[in-house]
Amino acid sequence: MQTRDAPTDQLAVAQALERVIAWLRQSRESSGLSASTVSALTRLDSRGSLRITELSELEQLTQPGMTTLINRLEEAGFARREADPDDRRAVRVTITPAGVEQVVRHREGRAARILTRISELPPDDQDALVAALPALRAFAAEPGNIQPSHDNNDRGSNS
Amino acid sequence: MQTRDAPTDQLAVAQALERVIAWLRQSRESSGLSASTVSALTRLDSRGSLRITELSELEQLTQPGMTTLINRLEEAGFARREADPDDRRAVRVTITPAGVEQVVRHREGRAARILTRISELPPDDQDALVAALPALRAFAAEPGNIQPSHDNNDRGSNS
DNA sequence: GCAATTTGCATAAGGGCGCTATATAATCGT
């Protein structure tokens, strides 16, 4: 077919995504929380309470690393440890309302920056991005989970 | 197609991009170099020799931070300091061939991972990403530099 | 049902990498 050269196009997409990453990396967060911290907090927000080891695996940190991260979150009041009723060795980590608010604020700040950026683009480009939405979502889905994810990330904004 | 709600769509794009970032953050680099290091090295590769202060501003690091980063790069053999003929206070930092190779290897590793990911997507999604290419490039362009859909991303060499 | 093993988390020690404050050297303005 008169199709494009697929490998070349895909490589171009890869490079473009790479630059998108670079752009977002530049636009730093002012929340005062590190990327790992925000990531863990976001995970707790979307998945509910998790054990330390579980979290460390999900976040690709070592278990001691996650322990200290949770220490920080606890000191900041964004998470708390709870006893696991079924296993007294284990700890269930839960996000607090303050933690949820932090996640929301972070996400909104980030989104605002991205939105500003998008709104500066020509309408055609904006449409193209919207058209690519399912693709972007599929791209970012969990490995092996390339399914339309129905994630209800809706937050009640404040409490 | 029916008219979409533009703000909602843009927000969705922002969220999707956010998740793309998260995905890429997970797929760590095995190069042993930190993100900032790779970023600075990439900058040196594309822009030629730069002064420390310039680099620190471009990379959004403090000047002392950039000094120590360059120390690391120099020790690793990926960059070197050269005297600035016009200003004996200043230093011109230049990427070495080994540094260029490192940048190339990093970029290729990253691209390979992204390519694998893309190739796992349904063809429709792949097409959508390709169609969104100009938009993605525009999105990631330098601030105030939103170029129309054309770019010569030619890589491959230092100065 | 008790000893040995395994599992879950915490603590300790160390390193990479960023920051602020400050020092040193070169340049500039007058």
Added chain:
DNA sequence: ACGATTATATAGCGCCCTTATGCAAATTGC
């Protein structure tokens, strides 16, 4: 030429990760 400015380096500190290890609870084997 003297002070102010500019470019970089150094010192000291803190965050956040790592590996190694300790300890309590759960599990397994006998």
